[in-house]
Amino acid sequence: MTTHRHRVVIIDDTSDLRELLRLALARGGFDVVGEAADGRAGLEVVQATDPDLVLLDLSMPVVDGLDALPALRRAVPDALIIVLSGFGATQMSDRALAMGADGYVQKGSSLESVLAYLQDVVAGVPSSTARSMTVAAPSAPAGVPAAHAAHAAPRAPAPARPEASPAGAWTEALDLAPVGVLELADEPLLRVLQINPVARRQLAGADVGSPLGFVNGPLATLVAYHRMTDDAAFEADLGGVTVRVVLRRSSRASLLVYLDSGQDDVAVLRRAIATAAHEIRGPVAVICGIAEASTWGEDAGLDAESQTRLMTSVARQARILDSITADLLTTAQIQRGALRLDPREVDPVALVRSVVEDRFGIDVELEITDERHVVADPLRLEQMVTNLLGNAVKYGQAPYTVRVRPDGALVAVDVLDRGDGVPEDFRDQLFAEFSRASGTVATGTGLGLFVVRALAEAQGGRADYEPGAYGGSVFTVALPAVAG
Structure with missing residues (x-):
């Protein structure tokens, strides 16, 4: 059988x-x-x-x-x-x-x-x-x-x-959350069943067993009003700080309340750490898995072609890790005023081709209408192009195009995708540090575009966004062309 x-x-x-x-x-x-x-x-x-x-x-x-x-x-x-x-x-x-x-x-x-x-x-x-x-x-x-x-x-x-x-696993998860989380009894008093450290700081005096109305009456009123709505979201004032409140009904007849003080520096930092950790964990998981697979021996059916593909995966994931850590390091250097650049003559077309072929296993169309060289730090230009193309893959949709074109005294590198584009109400925040549009599915550190603009401006160039002519997004980094 x-x-x-x-x-x-x-x-x-x-x-x-x-x-x-x-x-x-x-x-x-x-x-x-x-x-x-x-x-x-x-x-x-x-x-x-x-x-x-x-x-x-x-x-x-x-x-x-x-x-x-x-x-x-x-x-x-x-x-x-x-x-x-x-x-x-x-x-x-x-x-x-x-x-x-x-x-x-x-x-x-x-x-x-x-x-x-x-x-x-x-x-x-x-x-x-x-x-x-x-x-x-x-x-x-x-x-x-x-x-x-x-x-x-x-x-x-x-x-x-x-x-x-076991309750311990859920409690540990709450403790690690970068926003305030409350579990409330679904009853008139809205007693606190569980509360994480962030929520304790946001709601001074709140503890397990406390009726929410005794701790923060206006918040309790809003929760009571919205508690019958699936995935309700609203704003509330917690001690002078406006927080975004998301309310969800749990599967054990209780209410889960998420308190996100997005304008609070500590909350922003905690979120950034959490998202950076998530971004790092993916490549690490692949690399560790390949290391484990390499110990399986001949019975695993890993022929020469499979082993080559796995080693290529290791190299690709290591480069992803390098990109993440480079953005974190660059951000720290920018904040300390210690950013160092090594400008020289660079061929942007050759660099773009190298990034596309080396880092992304996707189809990318290249459109070259300017062959001029630029004055730039080649490692920083590679970092910028990698960030823009990675951003398109993560948040946009195929087909993807990289265009090198003239822009007066500058050479512009455009990265185009055919996704939904950037919501109009978020465009002003696109290049801000740690910014990510609300409701975004894909994860990210929120540093990529911030780094791109900072590096472009530090080298006498610029970084911009505009909606695509036929949908999607066009992100541009432009740098000074070599004179003559």
Whole structure:
């Protein structure tokens, strides 16, 4: 009798991670029948392949995992959907579980533990046993079935949904959140059930058991007014500081209140640290996974071509890490007034080609209408072009174009995409330090464009944004052309 090999679709925007997962899953007895880099394409692949198991990243361009999840669940109601999360007990992962996911895998976990978890899940092991890779706090809400129907033969029966994790995991997640988080009893007094350190500072005197009205009456009134609205958002005054309040109903009949004092320097710094850590963790997870895969030996089926691809992935992810750390270092140098430049004659066309070919495994059209050289620090120009193209890939959509054109005494490098463009009300903040548009799906440090403009101006140039003529965005960095 042939053993059934479960069919898997991987939906993640990092091609290197998909490659690594594909190799690991093949070694673990799974068949990867499709891949996609965003939720929209992922839905098409799932509809075409009818998999047993879907691995779904939450943070992706075009359509993110949370938006794609309901459609995926409708398309393959009997499949298991396991979300991929950059951190452990995040708000997004909790929402994914409440919306129909069957569990999640934390990026950065060892490949062996990921395989063991997935093998347990498809075998129908109870969640209390196979929970090492999942966090589900709070538990599934009313109206969401406790388990999917059994798979039709030859599929394995679907397991029960993951149970709530120990309270400690949820508390630790709250403690690490860069914004204030309260869990309130859904009752007239709105008693505080849990509160993290940021919220304690924002709400002086608040503690577990305190009625919110006794601590901050106006906030309690607003929460009571909005508590029946799904994903309500409003502003409130906390001791003279205006904070954005997001209210969500948890799956254990309580209310979760997020207090984001975006104008507070400490909150901005905490958010920046959290997002930078998230950006770093992705490449580190891929590199660690490849290091682990290299120990599997000949039985892993890693032929010379696969090994070459993995080493290429290591180099690419290392360069991504280098870009992140370069932006962090450059920002620190700018703030200290210690930025150093080494201007010389540079061929921008050759540099652009090198960046496109070396750092991005995507199709990019090059349009060259100016062959002049520029006066610039070549490493800084590479950093600027990398940031602009990375920004287009992260926040925009294909097709991508890099254009080198004349701009009077300057040579301009334009990076174009065909995404939704930048919201008009956010354009004034585009090049500000740590700025990210609200509601943005993709993550980022919020430093890339700040660094681009600072470096351009420090070299006698400029950096700008304008909407694309046919949609999308056009980001430009222009530097002085070599005289004569």
